[in-house]
Amino acid sequence: MESYYISRSSPSDDQLQASETELGELDVDIDSLRADLASLPTPPLTGWFLLSNVKQNAVDIVRHGWAFEEFERVFVTRGPNWARYGALNRSWGYNLHAWRFMQPLLKEHSASGTSDWLAAALSPALDWIDTYITARPPEDPMAWYDMSLAMRTPMLLNLLIRVARNDAHSECLPVLTRAMILHLDVLNSEESFNVNSNHGFYVAIAQVHVSRLVPFFPGARTAGEAGLIRLRRIVDKQFSVDGIHLEHSPDYHRMLLGSFEAAIDDGLVDDPEILRRISRAANALGWMIKPDGHLVQFGDSPSTRMTIRGAHSSDPNTQFIISSGQSGQPTSEQSVTYPAGGYFFVRSPPPQVAGDVPKSSYLAFSAAFHSRTHKHADDLNLVWSDLGCEILVDSGRFGYGQLLPADSPLRKSGFYYSSRERQYVESTVAHNTLSIDNLDQQRWRRKPFGSGIVDTKEHLGVFEAIGRVVYGDYVHRRRVVFRPGKQLVLRDAVYSKKSGPRIGRLWFNISDSFCVVEEASSLVFVNSAFPRPIRLDVSGPGDLISPVRGQQEPMRGWRSRTDRCLEPIWSFGFEFMFTTRRSVETTFTLSLV
Missing domain, CATH: 2.70.98.70 (Beta-galactosidase; Chain A, domain 5)
Structure with missing residues (x-):
């Protein structure tokens, strides 16, 4: 992939310094964590978090921008104005902050095996982190919106594991690790979890997803235990005893059911009552x-x-x-x-x-x-x-x-x-x-x-x-x-x-x-x-x-x-x-x- 399409593939000095300082205060051994992450297989790019197929391919995203419905394209690998899009349309902002563009980029990295495509995926991730994990992030209601947060988490984790296995981008690991720890903290917060909405499922299953894939990651076990408790509450609130999704919409019934079924297939859900419902x-x-x-x-x-x-x-x-x-x-x-x-x-x-x-x-x-x-x-x-x-x-x-x-x-x-x-x-x-x-x-x-x-x-x-x-x-x-x-x-x-x-x-x-x-x-x-x-x-x-x-x-x-x-x-x-x-x-x- 031509480098002029990509604004950055390495963290800024300030990013790296802030991440290393914070990880030191949290007593995170980054070298030990790298070894544990590198020993894992590459996680799948499909599952409960893929609500619909991403039809755009990676080359088109990098060269011509990420496309969402009828809206203008966003050049995600060239340092976009992230906060602009959610202010114009909430659905546009949500899908952008959910990193819907990331799956094709990582898919291309898996297919090619080249560091160039990992760099293409790192570019928007590092730019997003530099924009929102900072002392003065822009006002943007969609950046940490519960669904954006939940859907972004598996993409961030997937990227983190790939970077741990790639020496050419090892300096990005502290920045991504710090970002993942913050994502778990926000997922764990009561403000991010709404038991009365289907969104609560995605927050809870994101917690379980991280704990099952990387149980050794700082905070993962605690997040997984909380996520399982939340899932039991969600299925009782979201589906009637006779199996109807309680938000008056067959399409949301389809969507949440499909995500539950995918989570069951992924081995994340095995509670008998949840399975019956x-x-x-x-x-x-x-x-x-x-x-x-x-x-x-x-x-x-x-x-x-x-x-x-x-x-x-x-x-x-x-x-x-x-x-x-x-x-x-x-x-x-x-x-x-x-x-x-x-x-x-x-x-x-x-x-x-x-x-x-x-x-x-x-x-x-x-x-x-x-x-x-x-x-x-x-x-x-x-x-x-x-x-x-x-x-x-x-x-x-x-x-x-x-x-x-x-x-x-x-x-x-x-x-x-x-x-x-x-x-x-x-x-x-x-x-x-x-x-x-x-x-x-x-x-x-x-x-x-x-x-x-x-x-x-x-x-x-x-x-x-x-x-x-x-x-x-x-x-x-x-x-x-x-x-x-x-x-x-x-x-x-x-x-x-x-x-x-x-x-x-x-x-x-x-x-x-x-x-x-x-x-x-x-x-x-x-x-x-x-x-x-x-x-x-x-x-x-x-x-x-x-x-x-x-x-x-x-x-x-x-x-x-x-x-x-x-x-x-x-x-x-x-x-x-x-x-x-x-x-x-x-x-x-x-x-x-």
């Missing part, structure tokens, strides 16, 4: 996959494709779904209820052979509020696919972006991000559920209720589910009656706790594969993308709120399958008046034209 979560993931192979977009979920070549699950039923029936075992179950997690799923008929998955009718019903993490204003929301196409769809995630000011009044409505597109996908109108008095369902002032599933049943091919949610001044109860391939009926009952007239609005979002063909005496959609067009007749209570598609003011009729991208869909509703109580019915009927 993760086994249930692996089975639940299969039910979250729609007939088109994508995850249901409840909560903060992009449209993640699950049926990809090489996809693997530890659960045989889920493996059957994600492999499109090529491996694993089919289930005979047509529906499943998660009374603790707050979900109900139907897949009918259950696929039995390769090619069957896209043919099933599918319904997903959500009645859950376990915390405010990733929670949209979407109680009693549902998603429906049938006859080979999506029908009722969810708004998705859109991405995070910049935070609202702490004193913003929108915070009291449950919003945390400033983007109007983000606020839209969180709002009630962007989901298939009920709003009262034109307000979003309350999240901020309401105590999480857990699961709102009341009852579910199946009889002669008809599936029913009941969910009930209590708000500050009203109660909403929804009965779902589903006849696969034929009809979906929603019976919504609302009870007001205050006097006076109130307005109920039922909102629905229809896939853009349909077109509106009639909205006078009845509302009719047709999907003509199939050999035989599919007709959807809709009848509901009160007054029809006319369908719109991709409306800007006010925003209505959008979905986000990938972050920061909106696509138009059909949005419509029914408005009705009530005082104390009102029960209404909405019917969706399918037929082939």
Whole structure:
């Protein structure tokens, strides 16, 4: 690798002196530590810390800069302004400070065996350390952000072991050792560990990772013991007893489950209760996959494709779904209820052979509020696919972006991000559920209720589910009656706790594969993308709120399958008046034209 692409590959005199002084005060024998580290095999570059594949190769990163989504490239090996990127976009800053660029550089070092590629990896590491492990680091909320810290730790450890085995860069060892000791100290702090967020898992498993790979490293054993205790707390807080991730998002369920499974495969987790809970979560993931192979977009979920070549699950039923029936075992179950997690799923008929998955009718019903993490204003929301196409769809995630000011009044409505597109996908109108008095369902002032599933049943091919949610001044109860391939009926009952007239609005979002063909005496959609067009007749209570598609003011009729991208869909509703109580019915009927 040409040297002019790399700003540095050795520590500054000040860096080296400060590191050696501190290690001396900690009584760390650097020569003994070097010998112990050098005796280890090179750690793997994949595992629990690789949440998605890094598609960029090392040559491209060094020559043209590290690429993240649609943002400008960052020349990480040439001394970038590290603090700039997180200030512009939190996701950009997090991925940069997690050293997402490091894996391809170290992978190239493994493949080539040359010191040049180790120098390329050392350049951003030393520059980052010189920037943030100093008396006056820049203000940067993403540098020691819990996820950045957790994901950076295995990359730093991998680099440390490589340097110990390479005499050409031995002077870097004290600087990297000092940085690793500080990383363990910060990981051990209570400020870095949030048991109520999936982030807590990554902090805890990073501690265990270091202790298993280098148990002799200063502070590693203590960190590992604390990490194991934290993991037990995390699995109890993050997954319900029936295996549902408690952050209202199938994609975060997928992500955390995959990390747990990778940690189990890496030999880092062997606690029996954790293994049981993760086994249930692996089975639940299969039910979250729609007939088109994508995850249901409840909560903060992009449209993640699950049926990809090489996809693997530890659960045989889920493996059957994600492999499109090529491996694993089919289930005979047509529906499943998660009374603790707050979900109900139907897949009918259950696929039995390769090619069957896209043919099933599918319904997903959500009645859950376990915390405010990733929670949209979407109680009693549902998603429906049938006859080979999506029908009722969810708004998705859109991405995070910049935070609202702490004193913003929108915070009291449950919003945390400033983007109007983000606020839209969180709002009630962007989901298939009920709003009262034109307000979003309350999240901020309401105590999480857990699961709102009341009852579910199946009889002669008809599936029913009941969910009930209590708000500050009203109660909403929804009965779902589903006849696969034929009809979906929603019976919504609302009870007001205050006097006076109130307005109920039922909102629905229809896939853009349909077109509106009639909205006078009845509302009719047709999907003509199939050999035989599919007709959807809709009848509901009160007054029809006319369908719109991709409306800007006010925003209505959008979905986000990938972050920061909106696509138009059909949005419509029914408005009705009530005082104390009102029960209404909405019917969706399918037929082939």
